[in-house]
Amino acid sequence: MKLTRREAVIGASIGAAAGVAGVGGRYFLRKRHAPSPYDDLLALLDDRDADAQIGETVLAEIEDFDPQATADDLRARLAHNTLSGLMAEDASEGRLVEAGGWILPETLGALCALAAKAAA
Amino acid sequence: MNLDGRVKPGHDGHWSGTTQVGMRRRRHIFDKTRRTAAANLPEACQNQLHFRKASVLGAFIDARNVPSGTVLQPDLAIVGGGPAGIAVAMALAATPIRVVILESGGMSFDAKTQALYEGSKVGAPYLTLEASRLRYLGGSSNHWGGWLRPMDEIDFEERSWLAYSGWPFGKPELDRYFARAHYLCEGGTLLYDHGEKWAVPAYGPKLALGEGGVATRWFQFSKMKGSTLPTHFGERYADELKRIGRLSVYLHANATRLGVDAAGTRIEEIDVATLTGRKFKVKPRAAVLAAGAVEAARLMLASNDVIPAGVGNAHDLVGRFFADHPTPRDVATLVVFDGKLTPFYAEAQAVHGAVMRAGLFPSPEFRRRSAAMASSVTIENKVELDDLGKAAAAATAAALGVGAGDAVAFSLGGGMEVTPDPDRRFTLDADRDALGMPKLRLHMRLADADFAQFRRTLKELGRQLLVSRTGLIRLNLKTRDEWLDSLDWGNHHMGTARMNADPRLGVVDANLQVYGMANFYVAGSAVFPTYGAANPTVNLLALALRLADHLKGVLR
Numbered sequence: 001m002k003l004t005r006r007e008a009v010i011g012a013s014i015g016a017a018a019g020v021a022g023v024g025g026r027y028f029l030r031k032r033h034a035p036s037p038y039d040d041l042l043a044l045l046d047d048r049d050a051d052a053q054i055g056e057t058v059l060a061e062i063e064d065f066d067p068q069a070t071a072d073d074l075r076a077r078l079a080h081n082t083l084s085g086l087m088a089e090d091a092s093e094g095r096l097v098e099a100g101g102w103i104l105p106e107t108l109g110a111l112c113a114l115a116a117k118a119a120a
Numbered sequence: 121m122n123l124d125g126r127v128k129p130g131h132d133g134h135w136s137g138t139t140q141v142g143m144r145r146r147r148h149i150f151d152k153t154r155r156t157a158a159a160n161l162p163e164a165c166q167n168q169l170h171f172r173k174a175s176v177l178g179a180f181i182d183a184r185n186v187p188s189g190t191v192l193q194p195d196l197a198i199v200g201g202g203p204a205g206i207a208v209a210m211a212l213a214a215t216p217i218r219v220v221i222l223e224s225g226g227m228s229f230d231a232k233t234q235a236l237y238e239g240s241k242v243g244a245p246y247l248t249l250e251a252s253r254l255r256y257l258g259g260s261s262n263h264w265g266g267w268l269r270p271m272d273e274i275d276f277e278e279r280s281w282l283a284y285s286g287w288p289f290g291k292p293e294l295d296r297y298f299a300r301a302h303y304l305c306e307g308g309t310l311l312y313d314h315g316e317k318w319a320v321p322a323y324g325p326k327l328a329l330g331e332g333g334v335a336t337r338w339f340q341f342s343k344m345k346g347s348t349l350p351t352h353f354g355e356r357y358a359d360e361l362k363r364i365g366r367l368s369v370y371l372h373a374n375a376t377r378l379g380v381d382a383a384g385t386r387i388e389e390i391d392v393a394t395l396t397g398r399k400f401k402v403k404p405r406a407a408v409l410a411a412g413a414v415e416a417a418r419l420m421l422a423s424n425d426v427i428p429a430g431v432g433n434a435h436d437l438v439g440r441f442f443a444d445h446p447t448p449r450d451v452a453t454l455v456v457f458d459g460k461l462t463p464f465y466a467e468a469q470a471v472h473g474a475v476m477r478a479g480l481f482p483s484p485e486f487r488r489r490s491a492a493m494a495s496s497v498t499i500e501n502k503v504e505l506d507d508l509g510k511a512a513a514a515a516t517a518a519a520l521g522v523g524a525g526d527a528v529a530f531s532l533g534g535g536m537e538v539t540p541d542p543d544r545r546f547t548l549d550a551d552r553d554a555l556g557m558p559k560l561r562l563h564m565r566l567a568d569a570d571f572a573q574f575r576r577t578l579k580e581l582g583r584q585l586l587v588s589r590t591g592l593i594r595l596n597l598k599t600r601d602e603w604l605d606s607l608d609w610g611n612h613h614m615g616t617a618r619m620n621a622d623p624r625l626g627v628v629d630a631n632l633q634v635y636g637m638a639n640f641y642v643a644g645s646a647v648f649p650t651y652g653a654a655n656p657t658v659n660l661l662a663l664a665l666r667l668a669d670h671l672k673g674v675l676r
Contacts, residue, residue, distance in 0.1 A: 046518045050511035057508065084521035091330065091586035096579065101453075101594040102512040103582030108519045 036118035038071045041111060044083050048115050055116030057100035058109045067117045070110050083107065179362040182226075183373035183394050190400035194220040194368070195675050197390055197404035199375040199419065200411035201225075202259020203353045203657055204643040204664040207304055208408055210357065211668030213364040217675045220402055221361075222373040222392055224411075225256025227354060232395055236374065236553050237414070239546075239560035245604055246444070246564040252611035253412055257371065258354025260412065260611065266342035266350025267655040268307045270298055272494065274484040275652035281491040284441070284540040285650050288621040288630035294662045297669075301661035305342040306351045309473035312338050318472040323462045326478065330587025333486025333580045334497075339655075341468050341475040372396075376555050378407070378423035378431050378640070386638040387431075393555050406639040406675060408667065413442065413613035413646035417546045418560050420617065420627075420634075432617065432634035432642075437627050439546035441618050442562065443538050443651045445610030446570075448603060451534040452578050453503060453594040454585075455513045459528035465499035466530070481653070482577045493537040494653035495574050497581065500531045509594065520589045532593070535610060536574045537653050539567055546616060571603045612656045617646040632667045643667050 033039075033048060045051045059065055077086055090096065090105035097109035104112075196212070198205040201223030209219050225233045237250035254262045271291065278286030302310055311318070315338045320326050326336050342350035361369055370392070377391035379401075390402040409416050417439035421430040430438055463469055468477040480497040487494070505513065509529065517524030538544075544565045548558040575595055582593040597603045620626025623635040628647050634640040643664045645656040652659075 044519075045515065047511070047514065050507075051515050053508060054511050054515060083519050087516075087519050088587065088589075091583055094583055096583060096586075098595070099512060100508050101596055101598070102509070102516075103579055103586070103593055103595065104512065104516060105519070105586055108516060111519075112515065 033118065036114075038067065038114040038118055041071055041074055041078075042115055042118060045111055045115060049119070051112045052115040052119040054099045054102070054104075054109075055112035055114065057102075058097055058104075058113045059116055061098055062113070065113060065117075067114055071114060074107065074110055074114075077107070179367075180358070180369045180371060183222075183370045183392065183400075184396045184398055186370070186373075186394075186398055186400050188397075188399045192220055192368075192400070192402045193404070194218045194402065195405045196220070196671065197222060197402045197407045198643075199390065199407065199409050200259065200415070200644075201257045201354065201369060201371075202410060202412060202644070203261050203304075204660055205408070205410035206258070206353050206357055206361065207301070207661050207664040208410065208643055208668045208671070209364065209367055209369075210304075210360060211665050212671065213367070215672055215675075216366065217671070218366045219364075219368075220404070221367065221369045222375050222390070222402065223257050223369060223371050224374045225254075226371045227257055227358070229254065229256060229262075232554070233372070236555065236557075238553065239562065240549055240551070241562040241564055243562075243564040244566040245607065246562060247609055247611070249414065249560060249562060252444075252609065253414070253613065256354065257358070257369070258352045258356075261351060261353040261657065262355075264342075264350055264611075264657060265655075266305070268302065268305055268340045268342060268658045269338075269654040270295075270312065271652040271654045271659050272484060274487055275494060275650060275654075279488070279491075282493075282539065282650070284542075284625065286620075287649055288619060288626075294659065294666065297662035297665040298658070300665050301658045302340075304351075304353075304661055305658050306344055306356075307340045307342055307658070308475060311472060311474045311476065312340060315340070315471065315474060315476045319464050319469070319476055319478070320462060322471060323464055323469065325460055326462050327456070327465065327480070327585075328588045328590045329581070329584040332584040332587065333483050333490065333492075334480050334577065334584055335483055336478050337481045339468075339477045339479055341477070343475050374555055375411070375419060376557055377425070378409075378419060380423070380426045380431060380637070382426065384427045385636060387640045395554060404639075406641065406671065408641045408643050408671075409617075409646075410643040410664070412644060413616045414546065414560065416642055416644065416646040417442075417616035418548070418557065421546070421548050422558050432627050432637060432640070434636055435624050437542075437618060437625070439560075439616050440542045440544075441540050441615040441649075442544050442546060442613070443540070443615040443648075445535045445612045445651065445653065446538065446566070447533065447535045447608045447610050448597060448606045449533060449608055450500075450531045450596055450606060451497070451574075452532040452581075452596055453505070453509065454499060454530045454532050454591060455505070455509070455524075455527050455593070456530070456591040457513070457517050457522055457524045457527050457589070459526040461499070461528075461530075466501070480581060482580070486577070486580060490573075490576060490580070492573050492577050493539065493570060494651075495534060495536040495577050496653045497578070498533045498535075500533045503529050503531045505529050512594070513592065516586070516592050520586070522589050527591070532578075534574060534578075535653050536570065537651050538570050540615065540618075540650055541565055541567065566604070568600055571597070571600070610655070612645065612651075614645040614648040614651050614656060617642045618649045619647040620649055631670045632663070641667060641671070
């Protein structure tokens with residue numbers, strides 16, 4: 001099928017408009033969270049709301065959780081390693097937490113706990 | 121033998137008053153007489169004739185037809201026709217040793233006989249005493265699951281962190297008999313942990329675990345020829361037992377008393393009773409008590425006419441240290457990120473002439489390092505995750521840098537060893553059974569420390585899953601109530617006549633001979649001083665075969 005110039009221009013315009021709407025839509029429709037002191041760390045999580053749910057169960061096991069100290073420690077560790085690297089290191093060295101019975105690397109537990117604090 | 125059942129002095133056969141040659145000569149005459157006259161005789165006389173014929177065949181004899189007052193004089197009396205008793209008898213088949221097996225039941229389940237097991241229990245939850253064993257030929261092999269696995273070397277070791285641990289010999293001593301025990305169980309090709317080389321390539325990957333304390337190891341299964349059932353020892357070996365010329369198996373024959381001499385140093389006679397009121401005696405040169413860990417304790421404790429504390433109970437150990445394997449359901453939830461798992465974990469599969477299933481076991485190194493008891497974990501059915509589980513799986517996989525789009529969750533089952541506990545014990549009760557024997561009372565105890573130890577092993581499994589980026593687990597049981605609510609049992613009775621090199625710590629010595637008794641032995645898992653996590657049947661069979669070798673020397 002051969003397109004006329006007019007049809008090609010209209011088609012391209014519609015495509016461009018749809019693309020802009022899609023990107024913008026995702027931007028405008030994404031979940032909003034109140035700003036927290038740990039947003040730089042929480043950006044590492046895929047699903048802050050679900051992870052906050054995990055974090056609640058982590059916090060239930062910890063009596064005196066200090067979010068600021070935890071965040072500082074995480075930042076220091078992440079300065080020299082990736083999240084997946086820290087996760088592997090935690091597992092190797094047995095640094096684990098329980099979250100509603102789930103055995104998780106301490107780093108993930110700490111991030112989830114911060115997500116819970118941020119959502120509170 | 122007179123018709124009143126009294127036995128005359130003699131030299132051969134299980135019957136002191138009848139020789140095998142004489143029996144054979146008389147047999148056709150007897151049969152002819154029986155055919156022409158038996159139908160016209162009163163029932164009691166018919167029973168006696170039947171009894172005489174059976175004794176001539178030297179095979180299976182219904183003790184309800186044995187005239188009261190009869191005295192049997194075999195070389196060896198085996199009390200109990202379960203796997204241990206049958207194994208000892210079969211191992212002695214080619215010897216001149218005359219053997220009598222006294223089996224309480226018949227060839228099938230009978231409620232009145234089964235009721236002889238009834239007793240009471242106090243303390244921690246446990247099964248009713250008549251529930252987890254069967255009282256007829258073949259014993260509890262009539263309802264076992266057929267799981268086979270040798271105990272581990274560490275199970276035999278004395279461990280500083282485990283009170284009362286240490287067998288009087290190491291695993292190699294039992295290994296000498298293991299293959300024969302395995303084949304008695306019809307376990308197929310002897311593979312166990314070597315089975316992996318056939319199983320995994322054929323069926324897909326085993327669970328990848330990072331370096332650590334838990335590893336995949338293998339069960340095998342008993343598979344009775346011509347059926348899919350595990351081997352039922354009574355049904356399976358009845359014909360072979362009948363072919364043993366010097367063996368008589370007395371069915372419906374309940375041992376009710378171990379009669380010891382005045383000095384209390386040897387078994388002189390065993391009282392036998394039937395539920396129909398017949399009573400007779402066995403006067404063997406030696407006796408093996410192979411009645412299971414519960415009945416062994418009862419018979420030894422109840423035989424207290426000469427030794428007030430009971431036979432073999434000089435140090436108040438008989439009936440103590442009772443153990444079973446708690447098998448908690450849904451002890452953990454396993455998520456496998458890529459959903460791939462060899463089917464050997466979830467179900468037994470046939471491979472290379474064996475039926476095998478994979479389980480997850482703590483390594484000896486981990487057990488030593490963590491002071492952990494033995495345990496096993498099996499992967500059971502698939503389960504759906506709740507929202508928290510889905511979140512945990514997704515977050516963990518993402519943070520580890522792996523996908524979880526195909527993740528599958530499974531429920532895990534467990535089997536765990538318990539700490540030896542002298543206060544988990546049987547005592548005699550005031551109530552009596554239909555034969556007048558005192559019933560037992562179980563004082564059951566379960567230590568929170570045992571649950572905590574198993575939980576640590578499961579946590580180690582979870583750690584290794586994270587190291588390998590394979591998956592993660594949830595520990596489903598935490599509080600004592602949660603553990604108790606989920607508890608099933610292996611129905612593996614152990615420990616009530618424990619073996620130890622020191623008579624102050626054991627009822628039997630390394631040869632399974634009861635301390636202080638010149639001619640009395642105990643076979644079966646009653647003698648296990650510690651329990652491991654392996655299913656006991658094949659291990660107690662190896663021990664029984666070893667005992668048979670010892671008896672060959674003793675009864676020469």
